[in-house]
Each structure stands twice: as C-alpha cells, then as structure tokens.
Amino acid sequence: MKVALFDLDDTLYAYNPCHEEGLFQLTSYLVSTWGISKEEVLTKYDSSRKLVHAQLKETAASHHRLLYMTKLCESFGKNPITYSKHLEEVYWKGYFSKMELDENVIPIFEGLIKRNVKIAIVTDLVAEIQYRKLLHLGLENYISVIVTSEEAGADKPNPAIFNLALNKLKMNSPEDAIFIGDSYSKDIVGANSIGIKAFWVSNDSDPVKSNSLTIQVRDLKTLRGIIFEHV
Incomplete structure (x- = not known):
C-alpha cells in the first residue's frame, strides 16, 4: 500500500457538535437582531438547505453555507447581499469553536x-x-x-x-x-x-x-x- x-x-x-454550535450561534444571532423565533429560524434554515440541494443535486455547491444563508435571507424578505456573508461567518465561527x-x-x-x-x-x-x-x-x-x-x-x-x-x-x-x-x-x-x-x-x-x-x-x-x- x-x-x-x-x-x-x-x-x-466529530461533525455534529460543530454543526450544532454553528446553528446555535446563527439562531441566537437572528433571534436577537431580526426579532424572530428560534423555531422560525430552524424551520427556514432547513427548508433553505433542502432547496439548495434540490437545485444543485450532488455537487459541492449544494453544501455551500453561503447559498443556504442567501435562501434564508430571501425567505425572511431580507437583502442577501447585506446579510448572507455575515450570517455564513457567524455559523462557521460557532462551528470551528467546537472542532477537535x-x-x-x-x-x-x-x-x-x-x-x-x-x-x-x-x-x-x-x-x-x-x-x-x-x-x-x-x-x-x-x-x-x-x-x-x-x-x-x-x-x-x-x-x-x-x-x-x-x-x-x-x-x-x-x-x-x-x-x-x-x-x-x-x-x-x-x-x-x-x-x-x-x-x-x-x-x-x-x-x-x-x-x-x-x-x-x-x-x-x-x-x-x-x-x-x-x-
């Protein structure tokens, strides 16, 4: 060999602790800044992720958190150019904080x-x-x-x-x-x-x-x- x-x-x-912390940080940020509920964030994040996967199938871009955040912003009527990149970084900052x-x-x-x-x-x-x-x-x-x-x-x-x-x-x-x-x-x-x-x-x-x-x-x-x- x-x-x-x-x-x-x-x-x-381990992926799950990282992802869970990323989602927690994202959810906390949006609850405090946009005044929406945790349940709304998680529901629309999941639907945004599924929409990206459906559109892009088995490609690398189908996993791109920036695209998830873009769809998430659109679902809340927010300008994705203003918010998407920052939301992506909020998620990844939380994610990396738990990566071991x-x-x-x-x-x-x-x-x-x-x-x-x-x-x-x-x-x-x-x-x-x-x-x-x-x-x-x-x-x-x-x-x-x-x-x-x-x-x-x-x-x-x-x-x-x-x-x-x-x-x-x-x-x-x-x-x-x-x-x-x-x-x-x-x-x-x-x-x-x-x-x-x-x-x-x-x-x-x-x-x-x-x-x-x-x-x-x-x-x-x-x-x-x-x-x-x-x-």
Missing part, C-alpha cells in the same frame, strides 16, 4: 508517513472551507494531496473524485491505495467502485454492507490498531 485516502468530515473529527481532531489521527498519520505512505484527503464540499478545516486541525504538513468535490465536479460516490486523487498521487493501480471514511454510501461504495480497499469507520451492523474490499472498524482507535498490518 502506497497511499491512504481519508474522508474529512465525521471521520477525522480525534486523538488517534496524528498517531495514524505519523505511522503511515514513517512507512512511506502518502496521505490524501478526499472530501465533499467547496475547497475554501475544507482547506480552512484542515488548517484549523493542524494537518497541513501531513497531507500530500487534497481533492474536493468542487475540484472533481461531483460529490462522492462518483468515481471522478477518487480517480482524481489517484492521478494527483501518480498512482496507476487502485490496489496501491486504501480509503478510510464513515459513510458507506459515499466513501465505501465510491472507493470500492474503482477497486480501492476501504476501512469503514462505523458501528453499523448491516451484513449487506460487508464485502471483500471493505474492513469495518468501530472507530479510529480500532483502526489505529490494525491499519499498519495493511501497509
């Missing part, structure tokens, strides 16, 4: 690099925010390549994003790579579709999701205990 491809969100750190790297990531990364394995990040969403996350987590010096769905033109599990990562790493054979991620439908299915062995970080016990190209691990601590056997 020559390269290890990692998902970012909810694999290297899983304690097993650095030992895994350092062990891989020690064994001459290159590390890449393969992630949905727009490049700008995913780069910010990696810098916030202090991972920039460990990573050889990052590929976002914005750059690849499609979200996972589209093979394009996985193939682009291999091409950037100058890998001709998927057998020289492994993928580590938490989403079966996006990470595991996508990696397996081009012949990459995957480590699925999940407690899901569905036997239908078991196959010869996938090894399921409960968490990164478990992964840390076995990954070097595959290098």
